[in-house]
Amino acid sequence: MISILLLLIPFCSTQIIPELLAGIRGGRFGDGGRGGPRGFHRGPDGFNEGFDGTGGPGGFDGPRGRGGGGLGGLIGNIAANIEQQMGLNDADVIGDLRGASRSEWGAKARHFCRRYPGHPKCQRGQLPQFTDVPTIIETIIYNAGDLLPRVPLLNIRDPLAGLNSELVGFIKGLQLQFGQLSSQQRNDIQNSCRSFKCDQQSTQNTQAKHELMSKMLAFDQAVGGKAAPAHDKVNLRFDRTQQVKQAMLKRANLSHIIVPADNGVFDRDVLLTEHQANFLLNELGEAGRGADVPGVPGGRSPRSGVFFQENMVQKWDIWKPIQYTLDDSLEESDKKDIRDALHEISINTCILFKYNAKPKGYHLNYMKVDSTTFCGLSYVGRTDPANPIYLSFQCGDNRGVAMHETMHALGVSHQHLRLDRDKYIKIDWSNIDPQHYDTFAISDAKLYTSYGTKYAYDSIMHYNAYLGAKDPSKPTMIPLVNPAENTPKLGQRAKLTRADIRLLKKMYCRPGCDDQNVHCGTWALHGYCKMKQHMKWMNDNCKAIVTSVDNKMYIGIFEK
Secondary structure, three states: OHHHHHHHHHHOOOOHHHHHHHHHHHOOOOOOOOOOHHHHOOEOOEOOOOOOOOOOOOHHHOOOOOOOOOHHHHHHHHHHHHHHHHOOOOOOHHHHHHOOOHHHHHHHHHHHHHHOOOOHHHOOOOOOOHHHHHHHHHHHHHHHHHOOEOOOOOOOOOOOOOOOHHHHHHHHHHHHHOOOOOHHHHHHHHHHOOOOOOOOOOHHHHHHHHHHHHHHHHHHHHHHOOOOOHHHHHHHHHHHHHHHHHHHHHHOOOOOOOOOOOOOOEOOOEEOOHHHHHHHHHHOOOOOOOEOOOOOOOOOOOOOOOHHHHOOOEOOOOOOOEEEEEOOOOOHHHHHHHHHHHHHHHHHOOOOEEEOOOOOOOOEEEEEOOOOOOOEEEEOOEOOOOEEEEEOOOOOOHHHHHHHHHHHHHOOOOHHHOOOHHHOEEEOHHHEOHHHHHHOOOOOOOOOOOOOOOOOOOOOOOOOOOOOEOOOOOOOEEEOOOHHHHHHHOOOOOOOOHHHHHHHHHHHOOOOOOEOOOOHHHHHHOOHHHOHHHHHHHHHHEOOOEEEEOOEEEEHHHOO
16 A cells, blocks of 8 residues: 555645545545455455455446545546646637647647547547647637537427417417528628637636636535546536537538637526536537547437426426525625525515525525626526526626526526517627627527516616627617617616516416426417417416416416
């Protein structure tokens, strides 16, 4: 054992050596924490129980390998730590590759193959050569999806399958119009790239990604345990988000001239889980793309009959208050803004929140990030094991920003991603930042529902009119109804509006009244609930939209 320790000394930090010595003295490298000789038991295949004493065919690492409780797991973690220190800069892979020297290429090549296992020269124990760097960079920029683990093929139910042809035809008519670029709009975006570096990442994007990656790693380890794969999982989450953005540009026939902002974020303030990214990639025709990697699933997922689960946007159980906790990074004034935001949601809906310093199970975890690159970040819907909500408190309207991000965590998306948005706002494609195309283009019309609430210019979930503008004096989103009055309303963060409250009530405050189809809200807004031929089907399948009171049918959008 001491000889093994001596071999490790040149590679280990002074913080790791005492941990090894303490482990030896405490017998941690025996039977998974119980001590004793089992870790060195010689079976018929040699030292097949491994140092962690688990009795499998895994050699010295044992079947648990990295992340296990014994020496095999600790060595694996040390190796991962060494690879991280000597490997690529995960937030700026391209920049790090461009600055690589021949002498350090071996370590960087190993790290590259770990992150991008689909590269041809990462197969069968090979490593790419230093002379391959230019082609590697080109592939990562435009076709990184080919190098990542294969996108699993999901069983996604078509919400229009088997329905009345009139209901189907109406939705398909909207889908044909929605999110499709005309040749003029595409030319407007392409022309922007003549004066805008559409194929280069800004230092702001790299810095934002670095800050976010550090926070996410710390959160995952604190909440989910310090498992060795945590770093790889965060990397894959970021890579899948970028892959979604690339796929959207590909669908718009713009991927050959535009490299999306690689900042780890989707639609400016949304974080995607790996499952949500895979869902979007399936909808964008990217299922099956990538390389087969041991331990990373690439097969089919079970079919689900409820669109909220099927679309990977999970609602919260509100039979009990939603737990939340406040990170030590928050100032007292920050905590007050968050509490006030939660209070406003609670007094206007049935949703209750309860502070817990040490929450168990699903909860909201509010943290402060000292960054000028964003106001707030959140996942959409409940995530496992908890929902981090990152707030910068540098944008003003701190209470409103906290409400906006909490609404995301409750499952509410941005107003301008609705299927009917083109009836209410016009996007000035000639003025958008092309690298933030994902902020303005729809990735999937089935992902979110309006629950039958009317489009609201003053919703706290709407972005402001000038977001993502090349020319900040001109709006990127222009209201089609009374623009002089409604343009100033876009992006308000002062309070929840009637539309926001109505939406939350329909989502959460009617137990048993759930929509079974993502398009229920759109049909309701266009009067299909009142049509005799559709009334029964809508009443049976769109219960969050249609309620029955005293044997009379009331449409949710007319509620006071």
